[in-house]
Amino acid sequence: MKPISVIALISVLILGALFMYVAEDIPAFGDPKSAPNWGVKLFSIDADEELEGNLNHGIIPVSVSDKIEGIGLPLPIKVEKARGLEGEWDAFIIPGEKYYNSTTIRFGAAPDAPKEQKYYLIIKEGDTIDVYRYAPVIRYWEEGEHETEVPNMVTYILADYRSYDTLGEVTVIFTAGVSVVLLLRRRGKMPK
């Protein structure tokens, strides 16, 4: 056995062990609380009775909205209990995008009142209240089928929400085809 193959075997084993060590901690379908899957933690503040009561009555506490304004994110307009759970609240914003009502469509007319969108999640954990921002994926999961009437999630994300990206992909494929034509089809025509 050559020394170089021994070194190669050892490094493969070390890499394999390292991979097993890392992969052991990864859940099968990804961490549900990671930033791309679920949301980002923005900040946490101390909990008290008044703050909780305000949230339960649908009033946004000043301490929360001040911190959100300090970060530079859109201010919530209303808050309500998330999925009927105790100690979890959803906060809604008005997004800047245009949305037409589904029953009537008027061309060239002003859009209907903008729809509110779930944006922040406020959770009480022990003595603190944590404020999270939802990932865009949450919106696609919950609203996509209702907004596009397409049951296939992959298609409506790829061709509707991310359609600029798909246009770019198609252009890349087109460029590959054109370059093959330019590089290979130099002399004469294909035999007929």
Add this chain to the structure above:
Amino acid sequence: MSEEKRIRERDVIIETISRLMIPFIQLFALYVIIHGTKGPGGGFQGGVIFASSFVLYLVVFGLAAAGKRFPEGADTALMSTGVYIFAGVGLLCILVTLGTAEYLNYGFIPLTHHFEENRALGMDLVEIGIGITVMAVITEIFFNLVWKKEEEKGKGKEEQR
């Protein structure tokens, strides 16, 4: 001798079976493209399946026959047609609303009276565009590579003689 070898050997079984299979492969490709919004599938996958039928035709019947069935001019034209359909659907949204809607906001194309159904139909049109481009590009790449290979082979034999 070399001249005789260059004429391809024909196999009845392979030719008959692929002649039977190619229409079904193309039908399946169209199914995958059209059902891209309703089930698993989409433009990319359907385009590749469609291209695979032309690849099978070329492998079985040779470059000359395949070039007759799917001429290179049509191939080149279809390649850009797909991108034009995609970009055109996007531009249509701006044109029909006189600039109110954004680019690629399919809901504003007046196909039905429902915003959501317009979005679904716009997605279907876009998938068709993607399918045409992918099909033409994959076929184009394969045809050109085979042509290049055959050309080089022919040249080498001429030099030997």
